Amino acid sequence: MMSKIETVQKEMIAAMKAKDTERKETLTLLLSALKAKAKDKKEALTEEEENTIILKEIKQAEESLAGAEKAARADLIDMNKKRIAVLADFAPKQMNAEEIKQVIAGVLQQLGIEKPEPKDKGSIMKNLMPLVTGKADGGLVNRMVGELMK
The missing domain is CATH 1.10.10.410 (Arc Repressor Mutant, subunit A)
Structure with missing residues (x-):
């Protein structure tokens, strides 16, 4: 099974080839967060650790979205909604x-x-x-x- 880092790298390359700049930027941020945590830990991340990082990134984007909505910044609202959608592809299925x-x-x-x-x-x-x-x-x-x- 591929690690999240490998999966995100593959998706990022696909986004670059498709010239999908926003998706590529979001995946770049996610990839650097995953790699930084792995580097700090000095070993591969567990699936749970990877998921925690992804959920943290989603939470940050949601907080940015809330701030953008308060400021009525349509550009930032749109950007954060897209970012959340991209990150959701990698997030673990949430329990209902x-x-x-x-x-x-x-x-x-x-x-x-x-x-x-x-x-x-x-x-x-x-x-x-x-x-x-x-x-x-x-x-x-x-x-x-x-x-x-x-």
């Missing part, structure tokens, strides 16, 4: 609310908690997050666990 509920239920069962209370949240999250990291938005997971305690 139903899948997250199933994982939460499994963790509760594993911990033997029938009616979660606020004092249980720490141990629930500690066991839950490794199962959903990179596959689900942490804020959404946190809110869903919080709703169970109401």
Whole structure:
């Protein structure tokens, strides 16, 4: 199986040949982020580490998009939407609310908690997050666990 770095390099070359400048620029940024992390680590990245970097890049583009929308900058809005679309091609499939509920239920069962209370949240999250990291938005997971305690 190809690493994300190899996949991104291939896609970047294809974008250059197709003269798709915006896609090439986004892939260049992603590639440098992946390579920098691998260089810091001094070894190949795990799939989870690669996914974390990709999700971080998406989050940055989303934050830039929000800023561009506030400033009513159509050029930046368009650029960030395209950047998010390109990065989404490489992002791991995100879990939907139903899948997250199933994982939460499994963790509760594993911990033997029938009616979660606020004092249980720490141990629930500690066991839950490794199962959903990179596959689900942490804020959404946190809110869903919080709703169970109401």
